[in-house]
Amino acid sequence: MxxxxxxxxxxxxxxxxxxxxxxxxxxxxxxxxxxxxxxxxxxxxxxxxxxxxxxxxSPRWEEEHVKAVRKSILLAAERRKLCEFLEQNGIWYLPLKGIVLEPMYPEIGMRQMADNDILYDKTARDKVRTFLTANGYQAISFGKSHHDVYQKPPVYHFEMHVSLYPAGREKRIEAYYANPERLLRKDTDHRFGCHMTAEDFYLYMIAHTHKHATGCGTGLRALLDIYVYYVYLQQKSEVLDWAYLTAELRQLGLSEFEQQMRQLSLRVFSAVELPALSADERKQLESCLISGAYGTVQQGIQRQMQAYCAGETGGTKWHYLVQRVFPPRAVCQARFPALKRYPFLLPVCWVIRLVQAVITQRKHLLLELRCFKELRND
Incomplete structure (x- = not known):
């Protein structure tokens, strides 16, 4: 392949x-x-x-292109309705990710959209849920993470963010984005619609890409997004403030990662013919090529194990196994809120959690065990 x-x-x-x-x-x-x-x-x-x-x-290829264009148009129309509701109710909002990037591609539909991501005032979380469910959406996930997930047939999928970065991934980046309102700039044509500066959007894009790259992996489309955004700004004669970016990247701990991704994106997409790549560049590109758009579960498991063994705990693969089977109460509380009041039930929750995993996540469990066997750390 x-x-x-x-x-x-x-x-x-x-x-x-x-x-x-x-x-x-x-x-x-x-x-x-x-x-x-x-x-x-x-x-x-x-x-x-x-x-x-x-x-x-080919009919199959043409159908995929038509579907991508159709979904982009339908999501945009539905997004306008949602933004009108937010405007009418005085709720600030900030379009994210593909909503910003998709118009920068040469043609509509060229950047396939899985969903629409919007950051908004978290104090309006219940209001937004009421509006979306009243308009035919199902709340697939609500109040469980940094974003709520809403879906409606045939193609509508919104991720409504109450923060810019998930908790429990990287404390340094999480702390940087703890107060997203400081990054908001009011749109000139909306009372409550907002945007980020070019620099802050670029930083967020890099941080988001890094989250995937250190998790399940990140693919060719992430490189495309970085290339397209970078070239778009140059075509608009907008010069990024690199003094600001350098300082912020250092604060985020992403200086080296950003440089690698930016340089690789320019090398890979500046021309049709691929130039001669260094050994490191080739390795980075092939990592993207095997990861797909959203990475793979296997890569995510492997990196999670490696990070644990190389982290501050200095644990072995056996320590990792123990904390996966018997996680601390703070981890279990997300699934079993009753533990806050009845901590003595933790052993019961361990058993329930393990039984549920065997019944509903057997493939994932077997894959994790296979990765565990392959991990060289004793």
Missing amino acids: RKTAYQMRELAACALHGKVPSQELLAQVDPEKLYIMCQFHCLTAMVAVALRSAGIR
């Missing part, structure tokens, strides 16, 4: 730069393998644009 992944990269670069793919490239492509790879990376619609430019109009 390595060859197919590199072909996908080249076709994505063709679409990005408005170039027709070479006949030599197209002759080598296995359509089925390419389709599977593009689905894994959420680049099917983008690659469909490149194939169409070469006269290839």
